Amino acid sequence: MSLITVGTMAFDAIETPFGKVDQIVGGSATYVAYAASNFNVPVNQISIIGYDFPAEELEALKSRGVKMDGVEMVSDKKSFFWSGKYHLDMNSRDTLITDLNVLADFNPIVPESYQDSEFLMLGNLMPKLQLSVINQMKVRPKLIVMDTMNFWMDVAMDDLKEVMKEVDVLLVNDAEARQLSGEISLVKAARKIMDMGPAFLIIKKGEHGALLFHQHHVFFAPALPLEEVFDPTGAGDTFAGGFIGHLAKTKDISFENMKRAIIVGSALASFCVEKFGPGRMKEINKEDIDNRIGEFVQLVNFDIDLV
């Protein structure tokens, strides 16, 4: 069962307490594609790149089953560029540079060849563009997952709310859930946000794991305690790619299966942070992923008789 992923393909410059890189490929759709392509599911990419985006990076993704029919290449502009510096605790970062370049003109078009996709991953983008992709689908996908960020809450809240009405799963971090709902308690925030449209809400808490809410159910998945978090860039997108990749592979969008999908997404994200950019995602194989999922099982596994 195929899936569409919409988002950025970019260059990043990243500085962490452990080192820096001046130019490495990144972007939400890049990370989603690397993660989702571990599941033997066709990944239909929609993005925009400039003349400077490396051909070998496109080939690397194509060789993993990622289709590029929906990736527009602009021959006289540069690719989107983002530069950021992480604080010592790695939970927060400062954006140093945002050069939109080709992204300023991005008008995502869903190619005819993508129309049979039953899963849609809307990476973090201007809400109007996310809505445009939904509206171009001739048959509503079986599952629409949406990522967003605080920036859109600041500048395009009304548009954001319009998209939220149309999606099944919303991904935000804890600060964004509080901003979106006006509630400090994440439980109350979740209830308000689900009332705004999405039947499922995932609240990402970085090194503190992730919560999945649905109706009155809640599930918690930890992040794996790691010796080294080298570069958190893309971890959220990798999580999203693993999440929707697992769902698309299993064709099961029940709450129970979403719990598994969150563990799979968390496992993939735990690899992502081990090297700069998507470097580690290019190396891992099925056995690595299975072993990592096994570590998650060990991490939270307990049996208990009641007091």
Added chain:
Amino acid sequence: MSLITVGTMAFDAIETPFGKVDQIVGGSATYVAYAASNFNVPVNQISIIGYDFPAEELEALKSRGVKMDGVEMVSDKKSFFWSGKYHLDMNSRDTLITDLNVLADFNPIVPESYQDSEFLMLGNLMPKLQLSVINQMKVRPKLIVMDTMNFWMDVAMDDLKEVMKEVDVLLVNDAEARQLSGEISLVKAARKIMDMGPAFLIIKKGEHGALLFHQHHVFFAPALPLEEVFDPTGAGDTFAGGFIGHLAKTKDISFENMKRAIIVGSALASFCVEKFGPGRMKEINKEDIDNRIGEFVQLVNFDIDLV
């Protein structure tokens, strides 16, 4: 199997975003005793109180099986008083007042009637006093659990390290684990701290749960996502009391059983924060606790086939 708990019995004045109280009983040993007394295990209290500590509060604890032979009452001084104000996120607080009062003279004595105790909970106290209690035990307890805080790392690190050599389980929060080890990564911090003495390390992360380390094993227990965190005061001590209470009841100090003990401690702590002071701890019964533990099972329960 009986347990000794050493720590403060105090008055607190607490301000949270949800309200304030000018005087309510508190103190580490009070919270430990309320939690540990849910397990049909004799709780042997060691503490010091002033003339102003309410008799009905002592009776309330005695009626739960808490022995007071080791609680010294000073007839011409006031009880220890602490006042604090929580920030909006409830994860941090400012100490406004610390009146040591009787605590300045605290010299804990282990009564003869406590000598058969096989479990020892050293609440947060001056490390020299914690060591004195260990040294007074004629037979080394089966398990010694120690709580401490950043303050002792600042002013009495050498003494703290002496105590750490003698204990089995150390309880600290994430910031304290980093301070104690000089490592940012909690995995690396845990390894260094276990090299300093304790075979088991629990790192408490407040609303983000707790980690248990032992050799190369790690276990994670989430905190229950709550609608309202009314007052976090005593949550860490309640967690500790539930942890050691479960171990003393089951007489099993294996890693597997410590995982269960952490879930039990987390369940009790989740009640503690629902009202000011130990108010909620006085109300709950076995059925409430069992139901809450069931919620923890639901929160993290998943079954997964590997990718």
